[in-house]
Amino acid sequence: xxxxxxxxxxxxxxxxRDGDRAAFGELYRRFSRAVHGIVLARVAYGDVADxxxxxxxxxxxxxxxxxxxxxxxxxxLAIARNRAIDHVRGAKPSDALPAELATTASRAAEVxxxxxxxxALPEAYQETLILRLVEGMTGPEIAEQTGxxxxxxxxxxxxxxxxxxxxxxxxxxxxxSR
Numbered sequence: 001x002x003x004x005x006x007x008x009x010x011x012x013x014x015x016x017r018d019g020d021r022a023a024f025g026e027l028y029r030r031f032s033r034a035v036h037g038i039v040l041a042r043v044a045y046g047d048v049a050d051x052x053x054x055x056x057x058x059x060x061x062x063x064x065x066x067x068x069x070x071x072x073x074x075x076x077l078a079i080a081r082n083r084a085i086d087h088v089r090g091a092k093p094s095d096a097l098p099a100e101l102a103t104t105a106s107r108a109a110e111v112x113x114x115x116x117x118x119x120a121l122p123e124a125y126q127e128t129l130i131l132r133l134v135e136g137m138t139g140p141e142i143a144e145q146t147g148x149x150x151x152x153x154x155x156x157x158x159x160x161x162x163x164x165x166x167x168x169x170x171x172x173x174x175x176x177s178r
Contacts, residue, residue, distance in 0.1 A: 010069045017063045024063075028056055031073065034145040035080045037131040041119065042084040051087055055080045074147045117167040125160030132157055 009030075015023035032052060039051045058079050066075060118126050127146070131137045139157065143150045165172055 009072065013063075013066070013069045013072045016060075017066060017069075024060055027059075027072075027076075031076055031145060032056070033135045033137060034073075034077060034131060034142075037135040037137070038077055038080040038127055039084045040134060041123075041126045041130045042081075043087055045115075047087065051083055052080075055083050058083065073145050077146060114168065117164055120167060121160055121163055124156050125163060128153060128156040129160045129164060 012023050012026050012030075016027055035055050036048060036052050039048050039055070043051055055076070059076055062079075066072065068075075118129060120126075121129070128142060128148075131142045131146075132139070137145070139153045140150060142148065143153045146153075148156070162172075164170075
């Protein structure tokens with residue numbers, strides 16, 4: 001989000017809380033990528049889109065109860081984490097990769113290996129890396145949407161990439177160390 005959008009966020013949250021559906025649509029536009037990334041960190045790819053919709057449905061229902069407007073981003077991402085955890089607890093184990101992600105058997109194995117490696121990382125690293133690598137968010141966008149400081153995001157990305165490379169057996173190049 002840009003600085004102007006951040007300045008307008010409290011007004012958009014209040015309008016959405018007061019029943020303005022267009023304002024809630026704006027919240028969806030601003031936060032759906034972050035919610036998608038948080039859910040993807042825990043849930044099979046094929047279930048993510050439905051869970052993102054569920055998260056926003058829950059948020060819409062509970063928004064009138066939100067008293068601290070500035071807490072909206074963290075509150076929404078907490079709903080996403082909790083819904084994803086609940087889904088995993090109730091789901092049958094499955095390691096199958098959706099067909100749309102796998103163009104070949106070897107590609108499917110690679111994607112599955114990377115997703116498994118990401119999910120094995122500490123939560124702070126996996127969420128930050130998925131928001132960066134999968135959702136394409138910048139460090140400042142991740143900080144704005146998660147409530148983490150920009151420095152914490154940089155540290156999480158750096159340490160997370162280091163752990164991810166190690167778990168995948170990738171040796172950092174000279175360029176990576178700059």
